[in-house]
Amino acid sequence: MFRSLYARLAAALLGLFLLFGAFHVVSTFLTTRLYLQEVDQRVNWTLAVNLSSEEILMTNGRINQRALERIFHMLMVINPSIEIYLLDPSGRILAFSAPPGTVKRDHVALAPIRRFLAVKDRLPILGDDPRDTRRQKAFSVAALPRRPGAPPKATEGFLYVILGGEQYESAAALLRGSYVLKQSARAGVVALFLTTVAGLGIFRLLTRRLRNLTGTVDRFARSGLSERSLDLEASPGSDEIDQLAAAFRLMADRIGAQVRELKQTDALRRELVANVSHDLRTPLAALRGYLDTLLLKEDALSPSERRDYLETAARHSESLGKLVSELFELATLDSRQTLLEMEPFSLAELVQDVVQKFRLAAEKKGVTLTAEPPGDLSFARGDIGLVERVLENLLDNALRYTPQGGEVDVRLLSENDFLSVTVADTGSGIRAEDLPRVFERFYRAPARESGTKGGAGLGLAIAHRIIDLHGGRIEAESLSGAGSRFRFWLPSATGSAHPGTLESRPA
Ligand code: ADP
Secondary structure, three states, X not given: OOOOHHHHHHHHHHXXXXXXXXXXXXXXXXXXXXHHHHHHHHHOOOHHXXXXXXXXXXXXXXEOHHHHHHHHHHHHHHOOOXXXXXXXXXXXXXXXXXXXXXXXXXXXXXXXXXXXXXXXXXXXXXXXXXXXXXXXXXXXXXEOOOOOOOOOOOOOOEEEEEOOOOOXXXXXXXXXXXXXXXXXXXXXXXXXXXXXXXXXXXXXXXXXXXXXXXXXXXXXXHOOOOOOOOOOOOOOOOOHHHHHHHHHHHHHHHHHHHHHHHHHHXXXXXXXXXXXXXXXXXXXXXXXXXXXXXXXXXXXXXXXXXXXXXXXXXXXXXXXXXXXXXXXXXXXXHOOOOOOXXXXXXXXXXXXXXXXXXXXXXXXXXXXXXXXXXXXXXXXXXXXXXXXXXXXXXXXXXXXXXXXXXXXEEEEEEEOOEEEEEEEEOOOOOOOOOHHHOOXXXXXXXXXXXXXXXXXXXXXXXXXXXXXXXXXXXXXEEOOOOOXXXXXXXXXXXXXXXXXXXXXXXX
């Protein structure tokens, strides 16, 4: 409880107020005491002079006892708290009005007396109180008239009057002594109390939003970092707490998205491992079966049968090799170890080259393969080896899924900062429900034409990954039962689009 921010703020506020209160009490006590002394001294400034002008108190060092007693008596009647001392020029006490035995000093310091006589500033000037060896009090003093023929500055002595006044030794005593101060102290305590209550209320309001935020953060953490809708109140102000809430919302969104992505990737990875094991195991088992049979029945088999078995085994090992190399290719593309060797190259020429490579296979299958002549000399920016791989995969698929008598057409287009290549065929086409998934790893749409032998379902995934690395885009389209069309875009060498600039990618 006391570890909460609110408790700490409240404790700090109380501490500060107490400190301030204590300071205020002490300073008020000291100033009031000084002020009272100042007023006392100012009012009685000429008291000693007036008294000494009434009578001649000393002549040639001798005290005029009768005159002194008259003055003592006069004062006793007017103000009994005043004490009178007769001092010699060195400050020694010669006579006093106080009751005998109460005077504790035989000397008083001359410095305050000189200050008093010199100027009337910075009151109160405090002088030694003869009745207490440590205390100082406000006083009035008069230098007694010079004796005739004495040096100009010499005096007979001083009439030193201690202005009794009330002596307050503590703030409590001062308070007790004054109605006004008592009232003002009461008002001070009430004001302090009210400010403290108001301060605590304000802190409570301020920390409430912080507490809400902490609660939300807590809930988010307990939800496994994936809670989507965080009820962070969107207040109109934008103080630090709002900014913190906004920053947290942003962070939570990112974390949530990443956690979901990680889960998805994890699921994908498991599926991938399952697919890979299955795809590896099937040809491997077949391969072993044929080789085992060959070993077991070597003598019982006719040479043509033996050749048949060997050919089947070789086919399986070939598809196994292809699968392994495709897997390796994808893994390298994924691990970002592949540093793309980006360079400008003529896409038209590359298309011609690849088409040329497939011409024989197309003829063999009875498929017409057309590509527009390399009139457009637009240069694309990319890794030519990888782009060639994409073209090969697309053409390989197009020929594979197009029956005899069909057509495959390759077209090049220049669009803004991009160049696009379209591979269209008049083959089996792709069902609408399969279209969004053809670029997934290991995805193979159910064969529509019996006898069409597909691969492992990695070819389009590899193509997609390569185009992605180039900051381009690839998409598939089915021509309503009349074949399919694959199209990809690459940044052109002259354009301002750079790989990864999503905004400038074609829509
Ligand atoms: P595969 O090695 O099986 O061809 P791909 O990743 O290249 O794997 O293709 C994935 C799936 O997309 C294929 O199994 C096939 O069903 C479909 N497909 C790809 N290209 C074509 C095409 N030109 N015509 C019809 N279907 C296609």
